[in-house]
Amino acid sequence: MAYEFIKYRKEGRIAYVTIDRNERLNALHPPANSEMQDAFADFRDDPEVWVAILTGTGERAFSAGNDLKYAAEHSNRQGPLTVGAPFGGIVHSFTCWKPIIAAVNGYALGGGFELAMACDIILAADHAQFGLPEPRVGLVAAPSAVHLFPRHVPIKLAMGLMLTGRQMSAEEALRVNLVNETMPLADLMPTAERWAAEIMEGAPLAIRATKQMAMSGLDWPMEIANSRNYSEHQRAMASADRIEGPKAFSEKRKPNWTGM
Numbered sequence: 001m002a003y004e005f006i007k008y009r010k011e012g013r014i015a016y017v018t019i020d021r022n023e024r025l026n027a028l029h030p031p032a033n034s035e036m037q038d039a040f041a042d043f044r045d046d047p048e049v050w051v052a053i054l055t056g057t058g059e060r061a062f063s064a065g066n067d068l069k070y071a072a073e074h075s076n077r078q079g080p081l082t083v084g085a086p087f088g089g090i091v092h093s094f095t096c097w098k099p100i101i102a103a104v105n106g107y108a109l110g111g112g113f114e115l116a117m118a119c120d121i122i123l124a125a126d127h128a129q130f131g132l133p134e135p136r137v138g139l140v141a142a143p144s145a146v147h148l149f150p151r152h153v154p155i156k157l158a159m160g161l162m163l164t165g166r167q168m169s170a171e172e173a174l175r176v177n178l179v180n181e182t183m184p185l186a187d188l189m190p191t192a193e194r195w196a197a198e199i200m201e202g203a204p205l206a207i208r209a210t211k212q213m214a215m216s217g218l219d220w221p222m223e224i225a226n227s228r229n230y231s232e233h234q235r236a237m238a239s240a241d242r243i244e245g246p247k248a249f250s251e252k253r254k255p256n257w258t259g260m
Contacts, residue, residue: 005032025064026056037089055103065110097208103192124170125185131167205236
């Protein structure tokens with residue numbers, strides 16, 4: 001697919017997905033969502049890339065969420081405006097056990113905030129703002145954000161922000177453990193790449209198994225979570241990397257992971 005509204009590139013083991021609608025605060029409309037869905041499917045299915053970094057173009061916004069101007073301009077159009085891929089296709093009904101890092105370079109509002117929460121790690125420039133302002137424009141942060149947010153922060157904090165539409169600063173988001181780290185904008189991408197490099201020091205199949213087991217087990221009691229079979233764990237335990245890790249440790253060298 002040719003990309004017009006996002007940038008997608010791969011360097012080494014890292015895939016970079018950049019929302020490229022700076023003139024609209026990187027708000028998402030159906031064509032941009034479809035392009036992101038295609039890019040993330042490619043990342044998921046490409047065995048040569050192990051970690052993705054998602055960010056936005058410019059200094060103002062990661063993503064302002066749903067493009068309300070586009071929606072208003074197309075309000076008389078027949079058929080749905082989401083093209084089956086709301087917010088990049090990764091917020092729900094998307095299974096990918098490879099790690100995804102959100103590098104939040106500004107406003108992450110509405111669906112943009114939802115997109116960040118769908119990632120495994122959130123890094124934020126120190127001027128970033130987070131929020132779900134949908135009720136202020138007559139909308140609801142549905143179907144996922146109203147459920148995602150209370151799972152990331154204490155319930156009273158989530159309810160206070162959702163019911164008022166107030167925005168949360170990067171500093172506050174760090175304080176309540178919504179984001180992993182904050183930094184000046186100039187350091188955002190180097191920090192994201194440092195996190196990616198640290199993740200890739202582990203065996204890729206073991207990393208994917210860790211993500212699958214941690215995320216899948218959240219909804220189960222411990223005894224059930226512990227006893228279930230996980231496909232990525234089985235792959236990791238049957239891989240050549242399962243042999244390489246202990247061997248490299250005993251030989252006092254860095255392991256040569258193959259992801260196989």
